[in-house]
Amino acid sequence: MKDKFTHWYGVLIASPVGLITWLLTIGVFDLTTMISALVTGGTVFLSYFSTQQFTLQKYLNEHELTRSEYKYIKKELKSAREKQKRLFNSYKKIRNFSDIKLIFDINRVVRAIMKKVHNEPKLFYNGLQFFHSNLDSAVNMVEIYLDLYRLPGKTKEEKIELNTARLRLLDLKRNLELDLSEINRNDYNQLKIERAVLDRTEGVNTPRLENNDSKIRIKDFNAELSNTQKAGEYIDKK
Incomplete structure (x- = not known):
């Protein structure tokens, strides 16, 4: 539950908005202190409420809740x-x-x-x-x-x-x-799916590894045969 998160997120957004509004109403528009306070308070409330509701709605959508x-x-x-x-x-x-x-x-x-x-x-x-x-x-x-x-x-x-x-x-x-x-049933079902995917992946990779091993063995055998032939030729020359 994200009540505290939405609250502090609203405060985080509303605080600088309120400060900027106060400076603008006093310094730029030259409003009285009373009017500036009312405008700033309304702006802070609107920014806090809208931010909190937006964050809460986003959280509800993520968890598919009304x-x-x-x-x-x-x-x-x-x-x-x-x-x-x-x-x-x-x-x-x-x-x-x-x-x-x-x-x-x-x-x-x-x-x-x-x-x-x-x-x-x-x-x-x-x-x-x-x-x-x-x-x-x-x-x-x-x-x-x-x-x-x-x-x-x-x-x-x-x-x-x-x-x-x-x-x-x-x-x-x-x-x-x-x-x-x-409560953990969905997580275990997901684990089974991931394990099945991994098993299929390993099943595909195993023939490939065996094929590579065969190629390596053939290559080693050919190299050994070549070395043997060279040794025989050397002995014949002697």
């Missing part, structure tokens, strides 16, 4: 980032070394999905299961599991329930990994 889709995805990502923060804060509640890797793996997969969709917003639609179900389940289960685990005086049934919950978290981690695979 403005309504962009706003919707932006809203969903904002909500997902809040859940991601809650998941990251769960590290503070860990009381068991065996849970560190599990929570770390879950956080790592979530972070990878968020980064990928942030860079390519249209991939949001490939991860609907993640944003609308699996992320919520991961956050809620991790928080409840860790809160209950650190409580003292657990009964045998409660310990069994916690072990079952941990197994469910392992299943949930695998579901998150499947979500990541779905």
Whole structure:
């Protein structure tokens, strides 16, 4: 998402435009300070707004998104980032070394999905299961599991329930990994295409290399035969 980029790009364009407008209205057109300020403010606003909108529209065209889709995805990502923060804060509640890797793996997969969709917003639609179900389940289960685990005086049934919950978290981690695979599906398809092209290219080059090797061997054989004949002629002269 490029909100900050479009904002600073608009500021970068609007600032010199505003400065030039101010100098022209004061120095060249000799307008009053009040009128110059109004004209400059209007010019800055128009240049900033038009530049920002142009940059945003260019970004949307590159990613094949409408403005309504962009706003919707932006809203969903904002909500997902809040859940991601809650998941990251769960590290503070860990009381068991065996849970560190599990929570770390879950956080790592979530972070990878968020980064990928942030860079390519249209991939949001490939991860609907993640944003609308699996992320919520991961956050809620991790928080409840860790809160209950650190409580003292657990009964045998409660310990069994916690072990079952941990197994469910392992299943949930695998579901998150499947979500990541779905989001990366287009990249893997592209990789297959590139590999197929490379295989075909190597298939074309292999006969050519074999032909060149044959020519080299024939050339070496002819050279060796020529040297042998010359040696024989020399011996005959002797």
